Amino acid sequence: MGGTARAVAGPIGDGARVPVLIIGTGYGGSVAALRLAQAGVHVHMIEMGQAWETPGSDGKIFANTRSPDVRSYWLRTRTKQPLSNFLGFPLDKNVPRYTGILDAEDFSGITVYQGRGVGGGSLVNGGMAVTPLRERFSAILPTVDANEMYSTYYPRANAGLGVNHIDPAWFDSTDCYQYARVGRKHAQRSGFPFVFVPNVYDFDYMKQEAAGTVPKSALNAEVLYGNNAGKKSLQKTYLAQAKATGRVTISPQHRVTSVAPAAGGGYTVAIEVIDTSGNVTSTKSVIADRVFFAAGSVGTSKLLVRLKATGALPNLNAEVGKGWGDNGNVMCGRANHMWDPTGTLQSSMPTGGIDNWDAGGAFAEVAPLPTGIETYASFYLSITKNPNRAQFTYNSGTGAVDLNWQTAWKQPSINAAKTIFDKINSKEGTIYRTDLFGVYKIWGDHLTYHPLGGAVLGKATDNHGRLHGHPGLYVIDGALIPGNTSVNPFVTITALAERNIERIIATDLR
Ligand code: FAE
Numbered sequence: 001m002g003g004t005a006r007a008v009a010g011p012i013g014d015g016a017r018v019p020v021l022i023i024g025t026g027y028g029g030s031v032a033a034l035r036l037a038q039a040g041v042h043v044h045m046i047e048m049g050q051a052w053e054t055p056g057s058d059g060k061i062f063a064n065t066r067s068p069d070v071r072s073y074w075l076r077t078r079t080k081q082p083l084s085n086f087l088g089f090p091l092d093k094n095v096p097r098y099t100g101i102l103d104a105e106d107f108s109g110i111t112v113y114q115g116r117g118v119g120g121g122s123l124v125n126g127g128m129a130v131t132p133l134r135e136r137f138s139a140i141l142p143t144v145d146a147n148e149m150y151s152t153y154y155p156r157a158n159a160g161l162g163v164n165h166i167d168p169a170w171f172d173s174t175d176c177y178q179y180a181r182v183g184r185k186h187a188q189r190s191g192f193p194f195v196f197v198p199n200v201y202d203f204d205y206m207k208q209e210a211a212g213t214v215p216k217s218a219l220n221a222e223v224l225y226g227n228n229a230g231k232k233s234l235q236k237t238y239l240a241q242a243k244a245t246g247r248v249t250i251s252p253q254h255r256v257t258s259v260a261p262a263a264g265g266g267y268t269v270a271i272e273v274i275d276t277s278g279n280v281t282s283t284k285s286v287i288a289d290r291v292f293f294a295a296g297s298v299g300t301s302k303l304l305v306r307l308k309a310t311g312a313l314p315n316l317n318a319e320v321g322k323g324w325g326d327n328g329n330v331m332c333g334r335a336n337h338m339w340d341p342t343g344t345l346q347s348s349m350p351t352g353g354i355d356n357w358d359a360g361g362a363f364a365e366v367a368p369l370p371t372g373i374e375t376y377a378s379f380y381l382s383i384t385k386n387p388n389r390a391q392f393t394y395n396s397g398t399g400a401v402d403l404n405w406q407t408a409w410k411q412p413s414i415n416a417a418k419t420i421f422d423k424i425n426s427k428e429g430t431i432y433r434t435d436l437f438g439v440y441k442i443w444g445d446h447l448t449y450h451p452l453g454g455a456v457l458g459k460a461t462d463n464h465g466r467l468h469g470h471p472g473l474y475v476i477d478g479a480l481i482p483g484n485t486s487v488n489p490f491v492t493i494t495a496l497a498e499r500n501i502e503r504i505i506a507t508d509l510r
Helices: 027-038 134-140 146-161 168-173 175-189 203-211 238-244 296-309 407-428 490-508
Strands: 017-023 043-046 102-106 111-115 194-196 248-251 254-261 267-274 280-293 330-335 352-356 362-367 377-384 392-394 401-403 473-475
Touching (some): 017 027, 017 296, 027 043, 027 146, 027 280, 027 490, 043 254, 146 490, 175 194, 175 352, 175 362, 175 377, 296 392, 362 407, 377 407
Parallel strands (some): 017 043, 280 473
Antiparallel strands (some): 194 352, 352 362, 392 401
16 A cells, blocks of 8 residues: 555556455445545556447447437347337337447346446436435435534535536526426426436536537437536546546456455455457456445445355355345326427436425436427436335356346335326326336336445445455445435435545555
8 A cells, every 4th residue: 555656557467466456437436446546545446338438430429318329238139228118119229239338237127227337327327416305314324424424425425526506597598498397387386396406417518508509418318328528427527536646547348257355365356358249358367455346236236145155255244135225216207288398409417306205205306308309298207215125146046146126116106206296197187198118108117227225334334334254345336325315326325435435544544
């Protein structure tokens, strides 16, 4: 540890011995990398997705949501769009198998969407940067001191992420948020509070998009498959700062497959190098004094459950794999009257929500449908108080890790969302859309964007993310959070990582 800053060249070498290895480059991993590097530690980040630095044949790095292509999906031969149908037509199409940016990972009862690449979920998400209300915090992370989170770590996370707020006067006048104003009007007419939601998308840039003075990104339907401008993804914030220390190396297209105690101390980490078709081109073995699991709720849980079951990390406790939740995600659309259009131009960055958490257990984001045509639809992603929790288990027959979530477990989420939308429909004289998730299907209850848990803080780990049973192993991502955050999760993941890494640096690395 220690030493002067020096530029560490790219990918990690076979046989290397490193002080710290971080699995994954999403929120938790990026916070850990920056703070460790600032403390003088050399850090190696391993990321199975691509670097996303090179433009495709259209001159752009990322595709937009209207025309998904080879870049859009992680190792699938057919797209799996969250909205599968429109006006009776299925939307999915065949694509070549490629290490694309959005993973639609199928378990038996749920499809879990996740970002793949340097920056993790920050590459694909809607940028909604929400700090939960303080009075709801004890239900989110019961073992964490709320005072220090709200005085220190949430502010630090908001600053590090570059969170900004929409100018309400511009919101009231711009064409690209007509859909959100319709959402606000309908919510308020039914007596529900509508709240503005901060974002990491640069709203000044969006204003310039609307004025036609810069290349369009949010106003060109870019979100799920990456943003070419405007969005402050982790590559522009935490990871840029981390790289600037000269102490952080990132190895893209490298997938960690095993972590096990090494004979002379530390951990042996097995890595596969993959090409853009997903084929393994070589393997590497390195030794790390400390390993941070930051592969996301699903990635971290799958690794830990398999490593425990196969005996690589035998001392992990029985909490590993438990406490997984979907943040209560459920989607729906409403059909508006012809005199209430939502607009042909829709910013892909949501900026408002309907808060009925206390009364009905639902916080509904007013989401865009940036199809480019008038849809007469209002579209919502609700975050709900769903009590169901699932468990990951190792399947020795297939070698895979399964998740026992059942589709029927979404019913509490549907019930919570209905407390808002049944009332709005009855007030407005409108109905649910039945054409967005299949044929005559109202609820998008087959998916989540917000996987949380699987290595819960204070259960699989101590109260700062140290895994029980194996000193020097840490969890620092969404796997720590027990299933629900009452709002969109990445600010909480970032703030918790800031809290934990500060303690770990102070006590474990000095
Ligand atoms: P994450 O960001 O998923 O990073 C994990 C990284 O580890 C990924 O880059 C993986 O490729 C990599 N990885 C996994 N396994 C391995 C392995 N074995 N070896 C090497 N690398 C590996 O984890 N949240 C919000 O707060 N607001 C939003 O508006 C929002 N919108 C969303 C929209 C979509 C479509 C999606 C998919 C998610 C959205 N989220 C949103 C959720 C948010 O992006 C997510 O909670 C965080 O990205 C999770 O952060 P983690 O650090 O846990």
